[in-house]
Amino acid sequence: MVISIDSPLDMHLHLRDMDMLDIVAPLSAETFAGGLVMPNLVPPVTTKEAVCDYRNRICRAQGDHCFTPYMTLFFRSDYRPEFLESVKDEILAIKLYPAGITTNSEGGVSGFDLEELSPVLGVMSDLGIPLCVHGETGGFVMDREAEFIPIYEMLAQNFPDLKIVMEHITTKEAVAALDRYDNLFATITLHHLYITLDDVAGGLLQPHLFCKPIAKRPEDRSALLNVALGAHPKVMFGSDSAPHPRDKKEAPGCAAGVFTAPIALQGLAQLFDRHGALENLQAFVSDNAQRIYGITPPAKKVVLEKTPYLVPEIYEGSVVPMFAGQSLAWRVVSAG
Ligand SMILES: NC(=O)N[C@@H](CC(=O)O)C(=O)O
Ligand SMILES: [Zn+2]
Ligand SMILES: [Zn+2]
Numbered sequence: 282m283v284i285s286i287d288s289p290l291d292m293h294l295h296l297r298d299m300d301m302l303d304i305v306a307p308l309s310a311e312t313f314a315g316g317l318v319m320p321n322l323v324p325p326v327t328t329k330e331a332v333c334d335y336r337n338r339i340c341r342a343q344g345d346h347c348f349t350p351y352m353t354l355f356f357r358s359d360y361r362p363e364f365l366e367s368v369k370d371e372i373l374a375i376k377l378y379p380a381g382i383t384t385n386s387e388g389g390v391s392g393f394d395l396e397e398l399s400p401v402l403g404v405m406s407d408l409g410i411p412l413c414v415h416g417e418t419g420g421f422v423m424d425r426e427a428e429f430i431p432i433y434e435m436l437a438q439n440f441p442d443l444k445i446v447m448e449h450i451t452t453k454e455a456v457a458a459l460d461r462y463d464n465l466f467a468t469i470t471l472h473h474l475y476i477t478l479d480d481v482a483g484g485l486l487q488p489h490l491f492c493k494p495i496a497k498r499p500e501d502r503s504a505l506l507n508v509a510l511g512a513h514p515k516v517m518f519g520s521d522s523a524p525h526p527r528d529k530k531e532a533p534g535c536a537a538g539v540f541t542a543p544i545a546l547q548g549l550a551q552l553f554d555r556h557g558a559l560e561n562l563q564a565f566v567s568d569n570a571q572r573i574y575g576i577t578p579p580a581k582k583v584v585l586e587k588t589p590y591l592v593p594e595i596y597e598g599s600v601v602p603m604f605a606g607q608s609l610a611w612r613v614v615s616a617g
Contacts, residue, residue, distance in 0.1 A: 282554075282587040283614070286563055288314035288578040289546060290570045293413075293448055293468045293519025295319045295538065296350070298335070302342045304597045305524050308543040310348035312616050314567075314581040317351045317413070317519065320376055321385040325355035329368045336371075347579045347617070353413065358390060358397050362404045373574060374411040374446070382417050382425075383493040384523065384537055389415075393432050395439060402440050411444035411574065412436070416455070417494055423478075426494050427454040437462035444573070449473065449521045451494045453504035459515050466573050468519025469509050471548045472539045472603055477502050488535040489601050492523065510556050512564035517573060520545045524600045541603045544592050548604065550585045550611035583616040 294316035296306050309316055318339065320326035326335055332352050339350045354368060356377035378389030390398070405412060416433055417425035433455075436445055447455055447467040459465055472490065477499050481490045490496070508516050522545065523538025530536055541548065546566070553562045571577065590612035592604040 284550065284559055284562070284585050286546065286566060286583045286585070288571075288581050289566045289583055290314060290518070290578055291316035291520045291522070291542065291545065292446075292517045292570045292574075293317055293319065293470070293521045294542065295321070295521070295523045296339055296342075297524060298322055298338065301524055301526070301600070302338060304600060305522070305540075305542060306339055306342035307344045307346060308596065309522070310343035310346035311543070312546050312583055312613055313348060313542075314578040315349035315351055315576070317373060318353060320353045320355040321378065321383075323385055325385065325388050326353070327355050327357060327388075329364075329371060332368065332371045347581055349578055351574075351576065355388065356390065356401070356412070357388070358401055360401050360404075362400075365401070365404045365408060365410065369408050369410055372410065373576065374413045375405060376413045376415070376448075378415045379417065379419070382419065383415055386415065393435070395435065399439075402436070402443060406440045406443040411446060413446040413448050415449075415493075416447050422495055423497065426450070426452045426497075430454050430458050433458055433465060434462065437465050440464070446573075449494060449519060450505065451497050452501045456504040456508055459508070459513070466515045466517070468517050468521070469505050470519060470521045470539070471541050471545050471552075472496065472521075473502065473505055474509055474552055475548070488530045488532075489603065489605065490539055491530075491535050491537055492521070492539045493537045506556070509565055510553060510558040510561060512561035512569065514564075514569060515573070516565065517570040518545075518549065518566040526599050527595065527601055530601065539603050540600050543596065544602050544604055544609065546583060546585060546613060547590055547609045547611045550587075551609050554587065554610065581616060584614045585611050586614045588612050
């Protein structure tokens with residue numbers, strides 16, 4: 282069996298910098314037509330110059346693959362309106378992190394005081410710049426996302442014209458919030474469609490499946506599967522592919538992040554096929570994002586075939602993917 286996907290998009294992607302960028306950028310660019318590139322570098326991407334320089338480094342690293350890096354800026358509440366106006370054509374979204382909640386988020390916001398956030402959110406709304414959010418509180422780790430939903434609601438109510446993307450959702454509470462506000466959208470990762478906390482910590486600890494937000498309960502995964510497999514019009518694929526060097530994962534103090542970019546389309550094809558939902562994969566992995574963000578990615582046809590594919594144990598001796606050493610039921614035959 283063969284399927285083809287037009288211009289697959291990864292709307293939440295960590296490409297990192299330097300050596301890691303050189304390893305992972307070509308892997309995303311090989312099978313995806315574009316991706317929303319996260320700004321949590323060290324230091325974070327907070328100036329127009331940093332956005333443009335980073336885009337140039339990505340384009341150099343991706344080789345001759347046809348791939349559009351859609352850039353983001355790291356949210357700060359002290360951005361001036363003139364700055365936002367001057368940077369708006371270089372970015373697709375601004376990404377907000379609560380301070381210290383995930384990898385390289387120390388420079389994020391330390392509270393959700395509307396008065397403090399309003400000036401920047403108001404200008405973003407006027408300029409049509411979407412807001413992407415890592416939505417977790419500092420509460421108990423399994424409750425962090427559900428506790429954050431009232432903050433999403435407060436933002437959605439106060440800025441009805443601002444598009445707000447709940448990034449990498451993991452709970453049934455986040456799925457339920459989607460339909461309560463016209464301006465709330467979400468990305469869903471591959472790993473959160475496959476795993477629960479049991480897969481991470483139910484047996485021997487699996488560092489390569491450890492990420493923020495942590496994988497949740499079976500009923501949460503079911504809620505995510507329901508909207509992803511049904512290609513709910515407000516959800517998009519965002520891998521949250523978050524590579525870390527192997528020695529930072531297989532270590533005490535394991536870094537958070539699952540590396541999925543090179544196996545994401547194969548993993549999605551296997552999942553949608555298993556659930557008899559292959560006809561919805563195109564919408565989940567491209568069409569919904571095109572409509573939500575108003576983008577037209579480069580034309581790229583990716584052909585997948587139902588033939589076993591052995592996932593590499595490691596890339597460039599450095600970074601271990603999800604499903605390392607395991608066989609997936611689908612392989613990429615061609616992309617271009
Ligand atoms: N998801 C993760 O566990 N890690 C991401 C950060 C993020 O997306 O929260 C990373 O940059 O490593
Ligand atoms: Zn995040
Ligand atoms: Zn991320």
